[in-house]
Amino acid sequence: MLNFFLSRLLTFIPTFIGVTLIAFSFIRVLPGDPIIVMAGERGMSEERYAELQTQFGFDQPIFIQYWDYMTGVLQGDLGQSFVTKKPVFDEFFALFPATLELSICAITLAILLGIPAGVIAAINRGKFFDRALMSSALVGYSMPIFWWALLMIIVFSGILGWTPVSGRISLMYFFDDVTGFMLIDSLLSGQKGAFASAVSHLILPTIVLATIPLAVIARQTRSAMLEVLSEDYIRTARAKGLPPARITYVHALRNALIPVITVIGLLVGTLLAGAILTETIFSWPGIGKWMVDSIYRRDYPVVQGGLILIAVMVMVVNLTVDVLYGLINPKIRKA
């Protein structure tokens, strides 16, 4: 198992170099000069432009810029945002816990509802529940998130008044960030009602963000289960007279989970990369909106640093998924 883990870890190095190259060139390939965007309608003189080019290092050949940047990255320095003038590293980790907290809640909800729904649909293939569930999954998958989020806000916050409109916690609570995770920090603060407020603020964004993963997981589980349920060893298990629940949940589900875990791994990566629309609508201070704003402003250090950090996170998630494969199916470990 250790060898398997190390071999997967080694693939990190070329991937990381590739990611830095892509991150560095991606933003530069886009048309638009960050200095001109910064000056806006007011513009600036040619002398001033040249001065700023030197200040930002843009007057250097591109490979020297890359070399300087990589030297910094390997020392843990991802540069400073052109816009806020703050270190990219600090900005990322100030915002990332919010994205991570929301993503974990959303993926947990999606798994907890999606896998049982897919299993039930599979064992009731062709029946009403299966059709209703798969139709709902299709609707969930195709729903525009922007519209769905606003609809939820208008109904549950505006009309019914059950949930807050946006934000992470009520403005009446005010405490230090310890972990950056509002659920934990609100508990640690000891302020009465803070945890309940944090939970109530998580409900709508979690539901909205979980909608697509839930649909994908349910459909994937259903199709994987259908495939496994038609295998010979399941028929053998039935012939041996094993209880149906044991056949479904122990023999079939364990094998059906392998493709489902792959999908979950990919979904977690997508969620971490920033649930941009959900974060924007619910004023959720995460990395999705931060990255998009930075692309518009041509804030090179933020786009580069953000992409690299997100890519590293996704690589870690993929590694975890690989290790989970190994745990579920020992054959993969030896492959």
Add this chain to the structure above:
Amino acid sequence: MRFSRTLTAALMCSGILAGAASAQTLVYCSEGSPEGFDPALFTSGTTFDASEHPIYDKLVLFETGTTNVIPGLAETWEVSEDGLEYTFHLRQGVKFHSNDQFTPTRDFNADDVIFSFERQWKDDNPYKTVSGGTWEYFEGMSMPDLLNEIVKVDDYTVKFVLNRPEAPMIANLAMGLASIVSKEYADAMLEAGTPEMLNQAPIGTGAFKFVDYQKDAVIRYVRNDEYWREPAAIENLVFAITPDASVRYQKLKAGECHVMPYPNPADIQAMRDDPDVNLLEQEGLNVGYLAYNTQMAPFDNPKVRKALNMAIDKQAIIDVVFQGSGVIAKNPIPPTIWSYNDAVVDDPYDPEAAKAMLAEEGITDLSMKVWAMPVQRPYNPNARRMAELIQEDFAQVGVDVEVVSYEWGEYLSRSKELDRDGAVLLGWTGDNGDPDNFLAVLLGCDSVGDANRAQWCYEPFDDLIQKAKVLSDQGERAKLYEEAQVVFKEQAPWATIAHSTVFMPVRPEVEGYKVHPFGGHIFYGVSLAE
């Protein structure tokens, strides 16, 4: 960035625990995150709202809700006869804020004024490059060219010596770039090796003290009880950052905030009918325009430009693009600026006459480009749609239009080129309420190839604005600018399209809020009814 947390938390909670709608706490659902808290480092309105307005003061201030300049940290000032020396007599007994790392040992004085400007200006000032300082506004207002020296006459008298007379100088000193920071705090932070704290943990003399900023989520301020003017009525000011306009409206309705900026034009009617919302409005200090390239044929002919202007149905643009939240522009300056010439008659919308005028000039099969900005601005909320409407209008008079667009940075730089092909949609939001800030910047000969997108250098017009620039008497200046607007209309280097209307939805309990013509959101003077 968290100071006196326990104390401030107690203070904040004492106000907010009674609910977000407490009489002591005003919640403003702001549209975005500030770039930082040093207004001289940045140019965006969102940053000025969070820094310049609550935290800082300037030597002179804009009276809230107007473009009038009133005394601020300077009680009085004199201008020398040649217009080159401005002497300011400073207010005494003004206290700077304090935080966990700094407690001022002295009151505001001339050293703070000199430091506040020299850090942006002098290369040998240790703060010149702190926080990646690019000082866009200071540079953009040509302050380095304008300033000769700033002299400390005594602790409470400062003299600004200029290289040339500049009538808008006083208005420039009311802008965010002229915010007064504490030299003592700057020195202390430099010594501690944390000079960037000047931007991250701001210390000013303003009506509110900075408490805390949670990135992209919330900014908290507390009232400055030692303020040199009467302390603010609200005790706690909270900015709840809410980027989506529809969500801001929902929060306002739910009572989760008291004031919200930038409503969706589509929500305006609903807000008017909503008993939970008091919709304030005022014409914005901006102008949206279509600039022809007056150096390229046939747009070098004023009659052709005039004819095209007559082909544009501006009312349709106001209805469709602004959805009613704008007014037709006839002059290159907005009506809220002094010297606005209301006697100027706009070109009538008359496609038949326009067609005939074009024929008279020998224009029969003209093809041209209209450039549509890729971004939204208050003066042009949907440039693509505006360009399409103009395309339809020009088609009516036999002019074939191709609508083009570029990435914003490209758009800004390519549109400056002297041989640019086509007319450009753009606009301007005033910086200091002075007509020179529109007329000279956007239409002066010095700006050709730069902010003068019409590439229009017309001597009779330029003479008028250059004369007005060096006069100190506002009445005389106004006459010259009024005349300049008449010349502008005759020559038609632009089709003036619209001035946007600024809407501010507030909760009914909010009292004393004034819509600021510069677009800033100011909470000094605001109170909440019980």
